[in-house]
Amino acid sequence: MWGESSRRDFCRLLLAGAAGAAATPRVFAQAAGSASLEVNRLSDSLMVISGAGGNVTLALGPDSALLVNGGNAATSTALLAKVAELAGGKPVSTLFNTDWHVDHTGANDALGKSGAQIIAHEFTRQYLGSEMRLDWQGGKTYKARAPQALPTKTFYTTGSMTLGGEKIDYGHLGQAHTDGDIYVFFRDANVLVAGDVLSVGKYPIADYNSGGWLGGMATANKALLDLTKPDTRYVPGFGAVQPRAGLQAHFDMLTAVKDRMHQAMRKGMGAEDMLAANLTKDLDAVWGSPEQFVPITYRGLWLHIRELGGVV
Numbered sequence: 001m002w003g004e005s006s007r008r009d010f011c012r013l014l015l016a017g018a019a020g021a022a023a024t025p026r027v028f029a030q031a032a033g034s035a036s037l038e039v040n041r042l043s044d045s046l047m048v049i050s051g052a053g054g055n056v057t058l059a060l061g062p063d064s065a066l067l068v069n070g071g072n073a074a075t076s077t078a079l080l081a082k083v084a085e086l087a088g089g090k091p092v093s094t095l096f097n098t099d100w101h102v103d104h105t106g107a108n109d110a111l112g113k114s115g116a117q118i119i120a121h122e123f124t125r126q127y128l129g130s131e132m133r134l135d136w137q138g139g140k141t142y143k144a145r146a147p148q149a150l151p152t153k154t155f156y157t158t159g160s161m162t163l164g165g166e167k168i169d170y171g172h173l174g175q176a177h178t179d180g181d182i183y184v185f186f187r188d189a190n191v192l193v194a195g196d197v198l199s200v201g202k203y204p205i206a207d208y209n210s211g212g213w214l215g216g217m218a219t220a221n222k223a224l225l226d227l228t229k230p231d232t233r234y235v236p237g238f239g240a241v242q243p244r245a246g247l248q249a250h251f252d253m254l255t256a257v258k259d260r261m262h263q264a265m266r267k268g269m270g271a272e273d274m275l276a277a278n279l280t281k282d283l284d285a286v287w288g289s290p291e292q293f294v295p296i297t298y299r300g301l302w303l304h305i306r307e308l309g310g311v312v
Contacts, residue, residue: 037075037082040241042233045166046189047086052079053103054237057193058086059186061164064093068184068193068235070107080110092116094163096170097151098195099178100127100210102142104237108149119159120151121172123180127210134209136296173197176220177204177237179211183224192228193235197221198250200239201286203293206300213300214258215307221251253283261294261301262308271298 037051045060052071056079059066065087071079083092095111097120098104105128112118120128128150132142158171166188173181177196184193196204197220206212224234225247234242257280264274271294280290287293305311 037078039082039086042191042241043189045164046186046191048235048241049079049082049086050238051075053106054101054196055193055235055239056083056107057184057191057235058083059163059166059168060087060090061093061166063090064163065090066094066096066163066168067092067107067111068096069098069104069195069237070095070111072103073106073109076107076110079107094119094161096120096182096184096193097124097128098184098193098197098237099181100124100132101178101196101207104195105145105149109146112148112150112152117153118149118151119153119155119170121180121182122154122156123178123211124182125151125154127178127180132209134207136205136207136209136292136299173220173223175211175213175216176206177212177217178207179216181212181220183227185227190229190231191233191235191241192224194224194237194247196237197224198234198236198242198247199287200236200242200246202288203280203290204250204254205293206297208296208300208303213304214254214261214297215301215304218251218254218258221247221254225251249286253287256283257297258301258308261297262311265298265301265305265311271295274298 037049040048047058049056049058052075054069054071056071057068065083092111093116095116095118108118128145131144134140156172160169166186169185169187170182173183181195181197197217204217206214206217230244232244234247236242260279261274264279274294275290284290
């Protein structure tokens, strides 16, 4: 287990010595103030709201509501108004953050101020409470969040709770999209919120500045496959709710890319060489442009080169 005080310093030292190409910057999307929100009802008491940044999952209990993720800050007012409408005025008592990124934590300020419990992995709380610089976004810096926006309950491994009669399990997914990623599993509804560990229609981002890497993301996807059932539905960070086949395809892609890039690294290839060689050509039709994905993944793989078996 990483020590809380040394974890980020160690990561930065590794990054300083890692070889790799600079990633094309892409800043987290911040939509305009008036959001066009869509609601996908998964059951009478469980629904997914899209259009407020990342996907927001709303669960309704007898006396209160629960959210998994809260979109971005620019749309939080519109989002919370829609939540109040759907919940019939019931207050939001609990908010989960599946990672620290601003496209999922925009409602933290308002809900924290209102007294809602915010649950996240301990590393997510540390990131939200710190100034974060993301090299893969061209060095963009995110300021530490206000005290009321920080998680009020953190954990390291797993936890569970109930909302009405619904059992909700949650757990850490290791070093994946970040090293603070969590899943939230609505057991009775058989719906699992995967956050950005699952990407739809585009290559995922393994945020190496926050402890993420592609191998860890593949491991996290395998853990979710093992945890769930053939008919489980999965809520990604963005995009449509997926059947098991969607998660399986994502896992297969991650595994294939990790192995290909490691073998290319053994041949002395850098990220630009891999792009020039069209290393992901057969996957691009499904997952989109590799222009940002390959350099970011390359940097992350270098941080875990010993786990991959080295390059010689």
